[in-house]
Each structure stands twice: as C-alpha cells, then as structure tokens.
Amino acid sequence: MANNPHTTPNSGAPNDTDFKTNEQSKSENLEKYRSDATGHDLRTNHGTRIADNHNSLKAGERGPTLLEDFVFREKLNHFDNERIPERIVHARGAAAHGYFQPYDNAAQYSKASLFQDHGKKTPVFVRFSTVQGSRGSNDTVRDVRGFATKFYTDEGNWDLVGNDMPVFFIQDAIKFPDFVHAVKPEPHNEIPQGQSAHDTFWDFVSLMPESTHMVLWTMSDRAFPRHYRNMEGFGVHTFRLIDKQGRSRFVKFHWKPLAGTCSLIWDEAQKLWGRDPDFNRRMMWEDIENGDFLEYEFGIQVVEEEDEHKFDFDLLDPTKIIPEEQVPVTPIGKMVLNRNPDNYFAETEQVAFNPAHVVPGIDFTNDPLLQGRLFSYLDTQMLRLGGPNFNELPINQPVCPFHNNQRDAMHRQTINKGQASYEPNSIDGGWPSETPAAPENGGFESHYERIDAHKIRARSPSFGDHYSQATLFWNSQTDVEKEHIIAAYTFELSKVQRPWIRERMIKEILPNIDLELARRVGENHGIEAPTEKPAAPEELGRISQLESPALSLMARLPGNIQYRKVAILAADGVDGDQIEALKKKLEAEGAQGLVIAPSMAPVKAAGGKSVTPDAMLNGMPSVAVDAVVVPGGTDSVEALAQSGQGRYYVQEAYKHLKAIAAVGEGKLLLDAADVPTGEEGVLTGAAVDDVFAPLRDAMGQHRVWARDPKANDMPA
Ligand code: HDD
Incomplete structure (x- = not known):
C-alpha cells in the first residue's frame, strides 16, 4: 500500500498540482494489488501453511467432521460468501483497459486535463454490458448495450456512463424503477431472460409514448452488435464542457468505432444464444490477446449557450438526438482498448461507475433523467459493494492523490494519520485543504447558472413531442x-x-x-x-x-475485412494449396482464415499434407464467422456434401446474408445444399484468385444486403 495515493503522507506542501497520469498509471496503481501464487505455499487467509487441502478434520476416518477444523471452516465460509448482488440493470458485462488520447483541437472546448495535450494518454477502463438479463444471460440478446468509460485523469476519475443508443426510454428519472420493473423478467416466474418480448415491457411502453423513439432503436439491428468494436457509443444526455475562460458550451458525447458499425442478423443472434453465449465478450477478449485492439474516435456535438433554444426539440430531453446533419460530430480524441483485465471479479464486477464522477471542465445540465442518475449510482454501489468505501477498491481508485475527511465504515483500507478529520483545522496544519477554481489545476466549480423558477412537479411542454x-x-x-x-x-x-x-x-x-x-x-x-x-x-x-x-x-460499414473471420470448410482430400493461398490473402488484409472440419482429427489434404483444423463444424458454426469458403478437392467436397452439418453450414451462412465462395469442386457442396450460385455474394471460380477480390468486397459491406428478401426461403 506504500504507493496508495490515498495514504501519501500529507506533511509539508502538497504536490498534487504536479501530478500527471500516463497510459501506464492505472496499471502501475493496480500492480501493488496483483497477486501471483506462482512459487508460493498454500496458506490460510491469516498465513498458516496448509498441509492437507483434500481431507477435512474428522473424528476417525469415517467419522463426523470436527468444528475445530479452522482450515475447512475458513475455506467454506469464504466460499459461501463469494457472491455480491448483481447490478439491478447492466448485470452482464465485459471490460477492457486502454487509453484515451486527445486531438489537438480538444483543449479549446474544455479545461479538463485529459484534453490539454495531444501527446498525453489517459488510462481508461471500459465496461460493455447488456441491460435486461442477469449476469449469466447471453451476449447477443435484443437489448441496449451499456458503454461505460472510466477515465483515470490527473484531476480525478471522469465516468462517461453511456449506451450504444443515443436516446433513452423515459424523460424523468422518477420513471426509471417503473421502466426497469417492466422490462426485467416478470416478477411471478422470472421469464423471459435477456429479452423485452413479454407483456410487462410492451404494456409499459405502449402506455408511455415518450419511450417510442428508443423502443424503435431497440427494434432495429443496433440491438445486437456483431462486436463491441462495431458499435457506436453515446453519452445520451446533453452535458456541458467548460473551457479555460469559464465559458460553457452544451455538448453531446459520441464514440465512433473505427472498425465501422455492424450488427448481427436476428436469427443469427438467437442461434448464438445457444452456440456461443459469450460471443461478444469472447471476441473482445481474443482480439485483445491477439493484439487486434478496439479503437473508437471520441467526438462532440457542440451547441453554444445562445443556441440552446434553436432546435425543434428541447436539448434537455433525453429522448432526442441532435441530428448530425444539424450539428456535425467534431472528433476530439481517440480511445484504444488494449489490455484484458487480470481478474473478472476484482475489475469488471467491482468497477463502480457514476455519472456524478466529473472533473473540472465537465459539467451537467438540468436534464431530469441525468439529475436522477446523479443520485442513483452512488446509492446502488452501497448495496452492491457493501458500503461507502468502494472507492478504495483498486479498480475504482483515482490514480491522482485523494485526501479528505471521510472516515471509517465497513472494510476501510486507508490508515489515515493525524488527529484532525475535519476542516478547517489547525491541528494537522490545515490539511487537506480546498483548491479554488482556476483555469488549470483548480477545484471543481459548478457552472454558474441562473435558475429562477417555481418549485413544481411537472414536465415542460417542450418535452411533449x-x-x-x-x-x-x-x-x-x-x-x-x-x-x-x-x-x-x-x-x-x-x-x-x-x-x-x-x-x-x-x-x-x-x-x-x-x-x-x-x-x-x-x-x-x-x-x-x-x-x-x-x-x-x-x-x-x-x-x-x-x-x-x-x-x-x-x-458506417467497415469497407474492409480487418478482424473478420472466414470459415474454410475442409475434409480429407481437400486442396491444401488453396487453403494456404486463402489464408495468406486473408491475413494480408487483416482477416483470419479458420479451417473448419468434420472433427478435430488432422485433415489429410490431397497430395499428402496434413492440415490441423482450427475447429469442428459444430464447434465453430457459421453463426460464429463472417464468411464461408469451400475449397476444391473432390473427396473433401463429397464428404461435406453428404454430411448434414456440411450442407447446413453453407445454408445457414446464406440465410444470414454472408458472403460464400466455392473454389473448383467446392461448388458441389453449394449445389448439394441448394445454395443458389451465380447471384451476388455467392462466388464460384476455378482458383482462389478468381473469387478472392469479390469475396473481400462483399465482406467489406458486412453482409450481402441484396439477398435479404429471399434469405428467409432458406430453411436453415
Ligand atoms: Fe443507468 C448502470 C447507462 C439511466 C441507474 N447505467 C448503468 C450502466 C450503464 C448505464 C452503462 C452500467 C455501468 C457498469 O458497467 O457498471 N443508465 C445508462 C444510460 C442511461 C441510464 C446511458 C440514460 C441515459 N440509470 C439510468 C437512470 C437511472 C439509472 C435514469 C436511475 C435513476 N444505472 C442505474 C443504476 C446502475 C446503472 C441502478 C445499476 C448498476 C450501477 O448503476 O452501477 O444505478
């Protein structure tokens, strides 16, 4: 704990203003909490070495277990208490570390330190989530995705707790419990999991016209993104940015994925519930492990204060967007997610986001949904994380120093020195002391806004559309x-x-x-x-x-095939040279060719070479890939054509609008599966070179959209 910023001795003049983060600061901050058991003895929680971890202490080999067995009791006792309440919403999530780097233009909009210097990388932790389902539900359900970012800035944590859709279901936070009760699994039987397709949800939204815009977004394919790297993120509310001169501007925050926006097809998403319930979190995890990082541009729509009332809608109404054609999104930075957490519970589960976590240079508006959120998040962490000291959990700690006079409570880690836990004091030299607001390194000051109004329980008529x-x-x-x-x-x-x-x-x-x-x-x-x-x-x-x-x-289709997965179907007798050629070409474009075979046994290619499969037909079904290629080799193609799984593979890919290519004899599989050749996105040719360019172009459009009207004719 020696470097814990909370416990840095506060003697002498503080050096808080000199504090600067860098990309590694959060990782360094976490380092002292990381625990690696390699080379260590097994011990109890109070340090006693354990001699036998297989047998409890008993009265005789076949007798009852003894209460005296502290090793057994401690182990079971800890295990019995391993769970904490899951989040009331957004229970299922996956997260990654990374950094944010501002562009040169960012500093003009906000005095926040993270925007000041183009060379500066501020560490971030981002948690993506679904809303409705419990922690064990499926990734690809029809739902909103949470997109919550914790920026560990020089001046404290800023949490931008957004979603992948730019509006919300309700206008006033007082309706949030009603909305959540309506959308969650129904109270009498806890059905359905991870879905809005049930009576209470549609009862509520059909009685609440303000939900219509957001419900429409959730009925679109945005509700099941292909990958977290392929979805936009939005701060939803109108916020304020405050520049060094103290000038406030209204802003909407946007994350624009550099890999483009793409979603799954509904039938595909549903099949993934069973075939790979971890589809989104697995892809993110594997990509980061492979060095294929997730990248987003950070943008703002800026509205000058004097233009607040120039729109057809109220900027404070969270069921409205500002159309990008009216106020374009100005890119002001970039975020890269490049490191997986070490431990799911310690980081992804215990991270506590709160829209009220802001730093000087960022401020709220009177959006009544945002105002309610400013209360709710702190409140929920008390229950979820067991009291007010959750800020001391490693993942939640700011990386800058933080001292105040808050004391005690459950599980307090910090050993606060000194006698004065109040301010002002003369006993501890007056520390910690306030910092006046300033253009740089100042204390937080709320935007100076005149409010002249009656206390009233009502909704503004400007929220009526x-x-x-x-x-x-x-x-x-x-x-x-x-x-x-x-x-x-x-x-x-x-x-x-x-x-x-x-x-x-x-x-x-x-x-x-x-x-x-x-x-x-x-x-x-x-x-x-x-x-x-x-x-x-x-x-x-x-x-x-x-x-x-x-x-x-x-x-915002990707236009290229970077990070895409292509199934190469192979059985004994496959043309191994074609596989090699394909893999090379795909790799050169940043995509991945995966050999999928009937079993995991090595495939004997024509000519004698052995090819190791990456997966089996039912282990990596077509729903888990972006396109399918059937190489030549008569024996291989005949074996696949005779197998129900082989035919189903290409039929299903066809149904989900995926590009399909057959090289040489590969066409026989398409014929056997009644996949029509000769139409857009179903490519045949004598050699890999004949099909590769059109395959790449079709994949760059994510799906073969022209096929959509007839896709449902395919029985897969
Ligand atoms: Fe919320 C979690 C996003 C409205 C109350 N919310 C939560 C998370 C995200 C959002 C991404 C998960 C954070 C994480 O990964 O830990 N919520 C939103 C957005 C909203 C919104 C974009 C509207 C613009 N939320 C909203 C309202 C309220 C809440 C109006 C209550 C008045 N939200 C919560 C919560 C949660 C939460 C109950 C559950 C777990 C948590 O906070 O930490 O307090």
Whole structure:
C-alpha cells in the first residue's frame, strides 16, 4: 500500500498540482494489488501453511467432521460468501483497459486535463454490458448495450456512463424503477431472460409514448452488435464542457468505432444464444490477446449557450438526438482498448461507475433523467459493494492523490494519520485543504447558472413531442433495415399474451411513427392499423428534416475485412494449396482464415499434407464467422456434401446474408445444399484468385444486403 495515493503522507506542501497520469498509471496503481501464487505455499487467509487441502478434520476416518477444523471452516465460509448482488440493470458485462488520447483541437472546448495535450494518454477502463438479463444471460440478446468509460485523469476519475443508443426510454428519472420493473423478467416466474418480448415491457411502453423513439432503436439491428468494436457509443444526455475562460458550451458525447458499425442478423443472434453465449465478450477478449485492439474516435456535438433554444426539440430531453446533419460530430480524441483485465471479479464486477464522477471542465445540465442518475449510482454501489468505501477498491481508485475527511465504515483500507478529520483545522496544519477554481489545476466549480423558477412537479411542454424523431429514425433506414424492424415488432408482439397490449401498440403507437410500419405489423397480427396518425399534433412534434443518413447502420460499414473471420470448410482430400493461398490473402488484409472440419482429427489434404483444423463444424458454426469458403478437392467436397452439418453450414451462412465462395469442386457442396450460385455474394471460380477480390468486397459491406428478401426461403 506504500504507493496508495490515498495514504501519501500529507506533511509539508502538497504536490498534487504536479501530478500527471500516463497510459501506464492505472496499471502501475493496480500492480501493488496483483497477486501471483506462482512459487508460493498454500496458506490460510491469516498465513498458516496448509498441509492437507483434500481431507477435512474428522473424528476417525469415517467419522463426523470436527468444528475445530479452522482450515475447512475458513475455506467454506469464504466460499459461501463469494457472491455480491448483481447490478439491478447492466448485470452482464465485459471490460477492457486502454487509453484515451486527445486531438489537438480538444483543449479549446474544455479545461479538463485529459484534453490539454495531444501527446498525453489517459488510462481508461471500459465496461460493455447488456441491460435486461442477469449476469449469466447471453451476449447477443435484443437489448441496449451499456458503454461505460472510466477515465483515470490527473484531476480525478471522469465516468462517461453511456449506451450504444443515443436516446433513452423515459424523460424523468422518477420513471426509471417503473421502466426497469417492466422490462426485467416478470416478477411471478422470472421469464423471459435477456429479452423485452413479454407483456410487462410492451404494456409499459405502449402506455408511455415518450419511450417510442428508443423502443424503435431497440427494434432495429443496433440491438445486437456483431462486436463491441462495431458499435457506436453515446453519452445520451446533453452535458456541458467548460473551457479555460469559464465559458460553457452544451455538448453531446459520441464514440465512433473505427472498425465501422455492424450488427448481427436476428436469427443469427438467437442461434448464438445457444452456440456461443459469450460471443461478444469472447471476441473482445481474443482480439485483445491477439493484439487486434478496439479503437473508437471520441467526438462532440457542440451547441453554444445562445443556441440552446434553436432546435425543434428541447436539448434537455433525453429522448432526442441532435441530428448530425444539424450539428456535425467534431472528433476530439481517440480511445484504444488494449489490455484484458487480470481478474473478472476484482475489475469488471467491482468497477463502480457514476455519472456524478466529473472533473473540472465537465459539467451537467438540468436534464431530469441525468439529475436522477446523479443520485442513483452512488446509492446502488452501497448495496452492491457493501458500503461507502468502494472507492478504495483498486479498480475504482483515482490514480491522482485523494485526501479528505471521510472516515471509517465497513472494510476501510486507508490508515489515515493525524488527529484532525475535519476542516478547517489547525491541528494537522490545515490539511487537506480546498483548491479554488482556476483555469488549470483548480477545484471543481459548478457552472454558474441562473435558475429562477417555481418549485413544481411537472414536465415542460417542450418535452411533449414523442414521435417526430422516431419518424426521423424510421425514414432514415434502408429498405432492408425497415424490413428487419417490421419483423422485430412482429416477433416481439407475438410473444405478448394480452391482445389489448398488441392492439394498443399497433393502433395507438406505431402509426404515429409511420402508417406503413403500423399497417405491416398489424397485417402480421391480423389487426387493422389506422390510416391516419392518432396522436395529437403536439405529441407528433415537428420535424425539420425528413431523413438523417447518419442514423442508418449502413452509413458506417467497415469497407474492409480487418478482424473478420472466414470459415474454410475442409475434409480429407481437400486442396491444401488453396487453403494456404486463402489464408495468406486473408491475413494480408487483416482477416483470419479458420479451417473448419468434420472433427478435430488432422485433415489429410490431397497430395499428402496434413492440415490441423482450427475447429469442428459444430464447434465453430457459421453463426460464429463472417464468411464461408469451400475449397476444391473432390473427396473433401463429397464428404461435406453428404454430411448434414456440411450442407447446413453453407445454408445457414446464406440465410444470414454472408458472403460464400466455392473454389473448383467446392461448388458441389453449394449445389448439394441448394445454395443458389451465380447471384451476388455467392462466388464460384476455378482458383482462389478468381473469387478472392469479390469475396473481400462483399465482406467489406458486412453482409450481402441484396439477398435479404429471399434469405428467409432458406430453411436453415
Ligand atoms: Fe443507468 C448502470 C447507462 C439511466 C441507474 N447505467 C448503468 C450502466 C450503464 C448505464 C452503462 C452500467 C455501468 C457498469 O458497467 O457498471 N443508465 C445508462 C444510460 C442511461 C441510464 C446511458 C440514460 C441515459 N440509470 C439510468 C437512470 C437511472 C439509472 C435514469 C436511475 C435513476 N444505472 C442505474 C443504476 C446502475 C446503472 C441502478 C445499476 C448498476 C450501477 O448503476 O452501477 O444505478
């Protein structure tokens, strides 16, 4: 604990202002807590060496265990208490360490130290999560993803606790418990896990028009990202940045993934629940281990104070975006996630985020959802982490010095020296002392804002528009995306038992987004949707632009095949040279070719070479890869064509709009599986060179979108 910043002796003049973080500061801070058992004896928690860890102390070899056995009791006692309450929301998460580096332009917007110097790397810890399910639920469920970032800055921790969607379900935090009770598994039977497709969720949202915009986002393919590296992140609320002159500007925070935005297909996401429930966390873990780091650009939409009321909507309303065409996103930095945690519980589970953790240069607005959050997060950590000292847990500690007069409570680690735990004091030299606000290295000062108002329990009429931006989102989707949204509402409502809830959605909510959307979903439920929007004009709101291209997932497709996984199907007799050629070409583009075989036994390639499979057909099914290639080799292709798993592999890839290529005899597998060749994204050729370029181009578009209308004809 010698370097614990909390315990640095506070004698003499403090040097807090000289404190500077670097990329390694958090890792160095964690180092003193890391424990490596290599070469050490097994001991009890109080240090006694253990001679026998297999047998409890008994009265005779076949007799009862004795209470005296402190080794046994300590071990069981600790085990019995290993669990802490899971998060009430966002229970399932995965996290990584990394750094944030500002661009040259960042300092003009905020005096926060992390934005000042382009060369400076501030350590970060980011936890991604799903919202609805418990800790053991699946990664690829239809849900919002949490995107919570802890910046360990020179001036303390800043937590940007965002999501992968830019709006929220409710406008006022007082509705949060209602919303969460409605979306969580139902109280009488705890069903369903990880899903919103149930009565209480649709009952609530159909009675709460303000949820419409966000629900529409969750009905889009954004609700199951392919990879955490492929999703955007948003601070959601309007925040403030304060510059060195004390000037405040409104901002919305954005994370833009450098690898582009892409999602799974709903059928694929569902199949992954069973085939690889850890799909997203595994990919992130493996990529980081392989040195394929996750990268995001950090951007802000900036609105000058005087422009606050220039929009069709209220900047304080968290159910609204600022369309990027009205206020473009200015990139001000970059984040790289490059290190996996050492221990899931100590880091990912015990990390405690809180939107109230800000540093000078960043401030809140009066968004009523944000205001409520400023209370809720600290409160929940008390229960989850067992009291007010959770800030001392290694992952939560700031890396800068932190001294104050808070004392005692459960599990206090810090040994505070001195007699005066109050301020002002003259006994301990007046330390720790306040720091006046300043352009640099100052104390935190809330933005000086005039509030002249009645105490009132009401919602501003400027929060009354519940539909215009849902319509904007709908209008901005491509035809394929719209079809997926229609299918999503149809599916979700099909799980709702009470007919009046389905009717309410189709007759009273969906038409306000778009009449055609309501008609199509209604048709699938045998419910006639109205032909005119039923909501009052103030609820429909005003829409000053008809479309926002930035809202389509297609706006940020990767364009390349970096980090993509390609299955190369092989059985005995496969053309080994083609496999080698393919692997090389894929590697050169930053992608990975994986040999998938009927079993894990080495494949005997034509010509005698032996190829070691990376996985088996049912061990790495098509849902776990981005594209499939069938190399030539008559025996290999015939064996795959005769196997149900072999045919299913390419059928399923076809259904999920993946690029498929067959080289030489490989085409026979596609024929046997009734996968139509000769159409876009199903490529055949005599040699690897014939299919590689079109395969790469198709994968760069993430999926073969033109196939979508007929994909469901495939029975896989
Ligand atoms: Fe929240 C966790 C994001 C509204 C109360 N929230 C939590 C996490 C994320 C968000 C990413 C997980 C953090 C982690 O990985 O540990 N929450 C949001 C966003 C919101 C939002 C983007 C709206 C813009 N949240 C919200 C409201 C309230 C809460 C309105 C309560 C008034 N959120 C919580 C919580 C959680 C939480 C109950 C559960 C676990 C935790 O805080 O640490 O306090």
